[in-house]
Amino acid sequence: MDAITENLDAFWSGFLTSLGICLWAMVGSLFLGTVLAGCRVSPVPPLRAFGTWWVTTFRNTPLTVVLFFFAFGLPAIGINASFYFFGVSGLVVYTSAFVCEAIRSGINSVSAGQAEAARSIGLTFGQSLTLVVLPQALRTVVPPLGSVIIAMFKNSAVVGAFGVGGDLFSTGATLTSAQGYANLPVITGVAIGYLAITLPAGAILQVIERRVAISR
Amino acid sequence: MARVLAMTRATPVNSDGNGDRPPLVEMTGVNKWFGDLHVLADINLTITRGEVVVVIGPSGSGKSTLCRCINRLEPIQKGRIAIDGKVLPEEGKDLARLRSEVGMVFQSFNLFAHKTILDNVTLGPIKVHKESKDQARSRATALLERVGIAEQADKFPAQLSGGQQQRVAIARSLAMDPKVMLFDEPTSALDPEMINEVLDVMTQLAKDGITMVVVTHEMGFARRAANRVVFMDGGHIVEEATPEEFFTNPTSDRAKSFLSKILTH
Numbered sequence: 250m251d252a253i254t255e256n257l258d259a260f261w262s263g264f265l266t267s268l269g270i271c272l273w274a275m276v277g278s279l280f281l282g283t284v285l286a287g288c289r290v291s292p293v294p295p296l297r298a299f300g301t302w303w304v305t306t307f308r309n310t311p312l313t314v315v316l317f318f319f320a321f322g323l324p325a326i327g328i329n330a331s332f333y334f335f336g337v338s339g340l341v342v343y344t345s346a347f348v349c350e351a352i353r354s355g356i357n358s359v360s361a362g363q364a365e366a367a368r369s370i371g372l373t374f375g376q377s378l379t380l381v382v383l384p385q386a387l388r389t390v391v392p393p394l395g396s397v398i399i400a401m402f403k404n405s406a407v408v409g410a411f412g413v414g415g416d417l418f419s420t421g422a423t424l425t426s427a428q429g430y431a432n433l434p435v436i437t438g439v440a441i442g443y444l445a446i447t448l449p450a451g452a453i454l455q456v457i458e459r460r461v462a463i464s465r
Numbered sequence: 466m467a468r469v470l471a472m473t474r475a476t477p478v479n480s481d482g483n484g485d486r487p488p489l490v491e492m493t494g495v496n497k498w499f500g501d502l503h504v505l506a507d508i509n510l511t512i513t514r515g516e517v518v519v520v521i522g523p524s525g526s527g528k529s530t531l532c533r534c535i536n537r538l539e540p541i542q543k544g545r546i547a548i549d550g551k552v553l554p555e556e557g558k559d560l561a562r563l564r565s566e567v568g569m570v571f572q573s574f575n576l577f578a579h580k581t582i583l584d585n586v587t588l589g590p591i592k593v594h595k596e597s598k599d600q601a602r603s604r605a606t607a608l609l610e611r612v613g614i615a616e617q618a619d620k621f622p623a624q625l626s627g628g629q630q631q632r633v634a635i636a637r638s639l640a641m642d643p644k645v646m647l648f649d650e651p652t653s654a655l656d657p658e659m660i661n662e663v664l665d666v667m668t669q670l671a672k673d674g675i676t677m678v679v680v681t682h683e684m685g686f687a688r689r690a691a692n693r694v695v696f697m698d699g700g701h702i703v704e705e706a707t708p709e710e711f712f713t714n715p716t717s718d719r720a721k722s723f724l725s726k727i728l729t730h
């Protein structure tokens with residue numbers, strides 16, 4: 250246990266970095282995934298095609314490969330940014346495909362008559378979606394969306410491994426390989442760090458689930 | 466050209482002078498297919514301001530589709546549909562604006578399940594007409610009074626009976642001050658004792674001069690409120706006549722056989 254107590258500072262800052270990656274990626278992928286779901290159900294064929302292409306591409310590509318493209322592919326074509334930015338962006342792009350599909354299934358669970366009624370009073374497609382369909386889709390969407398987001402929190406470890414540095418995962422790697430601490434206690438510390446993110450997330454999720462179930 | 470066609474075709478059969486008024490809904494050579502199924506075949510139909518047209522016909526004859534094409538919930542493949550002189554635009558902001566001028570009442574009510582009755586009625590005026598919340602609310606309250614359900618304003622749709630929900634749906638459409646209202650079998654999903662409360666509201670609207678297209682098999686309503694009955698079969702308009710003529714003396718065989726079936730119960 251010395252490995253943990255002696256390096257509390259390192260673990261703490263690793264935890265904060267990981268938490269930051271998770272939160273940015275969550276906000277980004279929820280937003281992008283919602284927009285993509287809107288594309289996939291829109292009456293405009295090119296938008297639908299774009300949404301389908303996005304989901305097909307990124308849902309079927311391993312996260313590590315997506316991150317490779319961001320971290321090494323983009324600089325190669327002259328787009329430069331920090332590893333942190335590339336890492337979070339890669340995670341957002343990858344996760345948005347799953348978010349999109351979770352939200353789309355929720356949209357499909359709302360009866361078509363709701364959107365038709367919305368459109369026939371003159372709401373635009375975007376208004377029908379945001380004012381009528383999505384609020385009703387929310388109830389069915391929260392549980393699957395929660396799973397997607399928690400999976401993403403864990404995937405953030407892959408981003409760390411890719412050289413963002415300073416996050417929980419790479420802190421663990423540094424402590425074991427560079428500073429010679431024993432594997433098991435360090436990895437236990439890392440695991441505790443991730444659980445400190447995912448367990449509260451699960452609890453918050455349940456609260457949200459209960460809230461949206463009542464408000465109706 | 467379309468105008469000429471429409472004029473020759475659709476002089477309203479009632480004699481209250483509607484004939485001089487410009488057409489409000491013009492359907493010219495409208496054709497629609499679902500895959501191989503020819504749902505609407507060369508439909509020519511013109512409805513003038515203030516007219517009440519009842520559409521009647523066997524199941525699957527294309528009545529709902531006809532209604533849904535008028536506000537482009539269903540696109541057509543051939544022909545032309547114009548509302549108040551404007552051809553239905555492609556999907557987009559213009560279409561949304563045009564739809565706000567065409568009210569629609571569905572068989573299954575389709576009230577917004579997550580909104581209160583009052584919010585159902587104010588949503589369109591606030592979001593589409595950019596009315597202030599106060600103004601929208603006071604107008605909505607007046608409309609709910611007009612359809613007889615002002616006391617239910619704060620409830621959710623699921624807490625209302627079918628007849629009440631349908632009257633809210635009518636109020637929701639009216640709140641947009643539509644030029645024409647489409648009703649697709651508005652009483653078919655209702656228990657018998659609720660049918661009349663909805664038909665009464667619709668009869669009053671007809672008296673108030675609202676232009677209406679009503680798909681219904683309620684002959685009492687057709688006789689009371691309609692200027693014209695349009696009989697459809699197999700995607701065609703087979704017959705057009707005043708309610709009196711149509712029900713007492715249909716000319717086509719198909720209308721005769723259809724009427725003999727629905728008159729027996």
Ligand SMILES: Nc1ncnc2c1ncn2[C@@H]1O[C@H](COP(=O)(O)OP(=O)(O)OP(=O)(O)O)[C@@H](O)[C@H]1O
Nearest residue numbers: 499500502504522523524525526527528529530531
């Ligand atoms: N979205 C659709 N896709 C494929 N076929 C459809 C669709 N909507 C309707 N149809 C078919 O088109 C035909 C006409 O349907 P429509 O709903 O307009 O008939 P209707 O006269 O309203 O009948 P009903 O009295 O049963 O409501 C039917 O054969 C129906 O099965």
Ligand SMILES: [Mg+2]
Nearest residue numbers: 528529530650
């Ligand atoms: Mg129908």
